[in-house]
Amino acid sequence: MLAIEGDTQGDVWAIPLDGKAKAESLLATKFNERNARFSPDGRWVAYSSNESGIDEVYVQPCPSLAGKWQISTRGGDQAVWSRHGRMLYYRGGG
Numbered sequence: 350m351l352a353i354e355g356d357t358q359g360d361v362w363a364i365p366l367d368g369k370a371k372a373e374s375l376l377a378t379k380f381n382e383r384n385a386r387f388s389p390d391g392r393w394v395a396y397s398s399n400e401s402g403i404d405e406v407y408v409q410p411c412p413s414l415a416g417k418w419q420i421s422t423r424g425g426d427q428a429v430w431s432r433h434g435r436m437l438y439y440r441g442g443g
Contacts (some may be wrong), residue, residue: 361385361396374413384427387411388434395420395428395437406439 358381364372370430377427380400387394395408409417420428424442431443 350429354371359383361394377411386428386430388430390434392424393430395430395439397426397428403442406437408437 359372360378360380360383361376362372363375375385375394376396376398377393378398378400380398382396382398385394385396392411393407393408394411394414397404398407399405402424403424404420406421406428407417407419409415420437421439421441425439426442428437428439430436
């Protein structure tokens with residue numbers, strides 16, 4: 350996981366529901382990541398980030414976070430997975 354000491358904005362944290370583990374940083378960069386949503390099968394996380402200069406929607410595989418794909422163009426936020434997890438809906442820019 351990427352963590353930039355002292356140079357982060359809004360980050361995404363994960364809290365295990367087993368009650369034993371502590372919250373850990375899932376996405377921590379110098380950009381503002383927020384509104385994260387896990388896919389129904391738990392294999393993907395969709396979130397918004399301003400790393401391109403405007404808010405866009407990205408997805409990454411979980412738990413490895415190896416690779417990242419920008420989903421929206423011309424702005425995007427508030428991603429929501431469909432029930433079956435094969436579609437991702439988001440609010441477009443403007």
